[in-house]
Amino acid sequence: xxxxxxxxxxxxxxxxxxxxxxxxxxxxxxxxxxxxxxxxxxxxxxxxxxxxxxxxxxxxxxxxxxxxxxxxxxxxxxxxxxxxxxxxxxxxxxxxxxxxxxxxxxxxxxxxxxxxxxxxxxxxxxxxxxxxxxxxxxxxxxxxxxxxxxxxxxxxxxxxxxxxxxxxxxxxxxxxxxxxxxxxxxxxxxxxxxxxxxxxxxxxxxxxxxxxxxxxxxxxxxxxxxxxxxxxxxxxxxxxxxxxxxxxxxxxxxxxxxxxxxxxxxxxxxxxxxxxxxxxxxxxxxxxxxxxxxxx
Amino acid sequence: xxxxxxxxxxxxxxxxxxxxxxxxxxxxxxxxxxxxxxxxxxxxxxxxxxxxxxxxxxxxxxxxxxxxxxxxxxxxxxxxxxxxxxxxxxxxxxxxxxxxxxxxxxxxxxxxxxxxxxxxxxxxxxxxxxxxxxxxxxxxxxxxxxxxxxxxxxxxxxxxxxxxxxxxxxxxxxxxxxxxxxxxxxxxxxxxxxxxxxxxxxxxxxxxxxxxxxxxxxxxxxxxxx
Numbered sequence: 001x002x003x004x005x006x007x008x009x010x011x012x013x014x015x016x017x018x019x020x021x022x023x024x025x026x027x028x029x030x031x032x033x034x035x036x037x038x039x040x041x042x043x044x045x046x047x048x049x050x051x052x053x054x055x056x057x058x059x060x061x062x063x064x065x066x067x068x069x070x071x072x073x074x075x076x077x078x079x080x081x082x083x084x085x086x087x088x089x090x091x092x093x094x095x096x097x098x099x100x101x102x103x104x105x106x107x108x109x110x111x112x113x114x115x116x117x118x119x120x121x122x123x124x125x126x127x128x129x130x131x132x133x134x135x136x137x138x139x140x141x142x143x144x145x146x147x148x149x150x151x152x153x154x155x156x157x158x159x160x161x162x163x164x165x166x167x168x169x170x171x172x173x174x175x176x177x178x179x180x181x182x183x184x185x186x187x188x189x190x191x192x193x194x195x196x197x198x199x200x201x202x203x204x205x206x207x208x209x210x211x212x213x214x215x216x217x218x219x220x221x222x223x224x225x226x227x228x229x230x231x232x233x234x235x236x237x238x239x240x241x242x243x244x245x246x247x248x249x250x251x252x253x254x255x256x257x258x259x260x261x262x263x264x265x266x267x268x269x270x271x272x273x274x275x276x277x278x279x280x281x282x283x284x285x286x287x288x289x290x291x292x293x294x295x296x
Numbered sequence: 297x298x299x300x301x302x303x304x305x306x307x308x309x310x311x312x313x314x315x316x317x318x319x320x321x322x323x324x325x326x327x328x329x330x331x332x333x334x335x336x337x338x339x340x341x342x343x344x345x346x347x348x349x350x351x352x353x354x355x356x357x358x359x360x361x362x363x364x365x366x367x368x369x370x371x372x373x374x375x376x377x378x379x380x381x382x383x384x385x386x387x388x389x390x391x392x393x394x395x396x397x398x399x400x401x402x403x404x405x406x407x408x409x410x411x412x413x414x415x416x417x418x419x420x421x422x423x424x425x426x427x428x429x430x431x432x433x434x435x436x437x438x439x440x441x442x443x444x445x446x447x448x449x450x451x452x453x454x455x456x457x458x459x460x461x462x463x464x465x466x467x468x469x470x471x472x473x474x475x476x477x478x479x480x481x482x483x484x485x486x487x488x489x490x491x492x493x494x495x496x497x498x499x500x501x502x503x504x505x506x507x508x509x510x511x512x513x514x515x516x517x518x519x520x521x522x
């Protein structure tokens with residue numbers, strides 16, 4: 001592409017015009033590509049919860065404090081081993097999470113702490129994991145990807161000290177986790193929705209069963225805990241969605257109020273395109289004026 | 297002077313840009329009538345014997361005579377308590393106060409929309425408002441001749457209040473998190489209908505330019521609230 005200052009262009013006023021058009025087109029394409037690639041996100045708060053999954057550790061309080069200062073949020077108060085507190089809504093941003101014995105002063109040194117960044121519309125579980133000797137506070141991002149129609153997504157949090165590894169199987173159904181290591185969350189697996197008897201097995205321990213209702217479109221976490229020398233399983237709901245999602249958008253208008261172009265003006269994602277185009281138009285006009293000025 | 301030509305060029309480019317991202321939907325809206333059976337409570341776990349196929353998420357083809365024989369999808373219908381079904385929507389900031397009907401999925405797989413332009417409906421394949429998950433409510437922005445109940449939906453802003461009354465009398469209050477507009481062929485299905493960790497609401501209507509050839513708007517406006 002020739003620079004605008006190319007002397008030959010000074011005598012051929014058509015050239016700056018076509019050049020401007022080419023630049024305009026290129027910029028429009030770039031902007032369109034950029035805006036088109038932007039993934040849709042849910043506006044609003046992030047969803048954050050805390051869980052106590054360290055066997056033998058006393059009941060704990062879990063707090064989150066905005067990194068830039070601000071009000072401390074109690075994510076869990078007096079959470080005992082095996083408890084996963086309900087989600088709370090936090091403004092998107094960076095936080096420091098701290099774990100203290102239940103009732104301990106907020107000014108006291110935390111037993112565990114970590115930092116995490118919460119994004120709008122996303123979900124996180126701050127999980128105390130590991131053994132009493134080596135506990136840690138992990139930030140798990142809870143997957144809100146929709147399961148296939150009629151299915152659910154399930155992961156396992158193995159937190160029973162009696163079992164170095166556990167296998168969770170849906171009776172007459174799929175294996176949900178095979179040999180999942182203590183303290184290590186598994187990835188989410190897709191499972192047909194419905195009522196399942198879950199069998200949790202570990203070497204040297206009697207198998208534990210739990211009956212769970214898994215609603216289509218939902219996301220779940222199965223927490224495996226020590227239960228009186230055996231294994232216990234708790235099903236925790238991470239999220240719920242539509243059992244089967246409609247295809248595409250909705251035809252919700254008859255056009256009776258539509259103007260020649262639009263009922264809502266500029267589509268938001270095109271705003272930068274229009275702004276950019278306006279600037280280019282202005283630039284093109286200025287260039288033209290300069291060119292005309294020199295050739296006159 | 298040339299500027300007019302440049303302006304025309306620009307306008308053409310923008311029009312092309314706008315059209316490039318749209319499609320011509322084949323189906324005609326509103327395609328099918330509201331489903332009338334979803335209020336029947338069906339509990340997957342607690343009353344297996346008493347559960348005739350309810351078209352919670354799997355509705356009938358357009359004419360409804362055979363609704364009862366529609367196969368239930370894998371996993372069964374969503375268990376919705378009759379008391380949880382939403383019956384009224386109020387959005388003071390947009391001048392909306394309407395009763396709610398139930399909506400399912402149309403024969404072509406798209407969201408069923410109210411047959412009557414002045415009606416607004418709740419998608420009964422998803423969670424009811426106030427339960428965990430995204431409750432979806434859809435209404436028309438206009439009819440063929442004038443405004444419809446969701447005409448001013450696009451004017452909502454973060455913080456505006458949305459109230460939904462359920463059949464059991466409970467009132468669930470949401471606040472708007474944001475308003476987004478999407479080309480229908482780039483509709484963010486997972487964002488709108490996908491799993492949410494807490495109670496959430498999405499209000500759907502049309503927006504953008506109107507495609508006279510298809511008889512549909514090219515965009516959807518989605519209000520996110522929680």
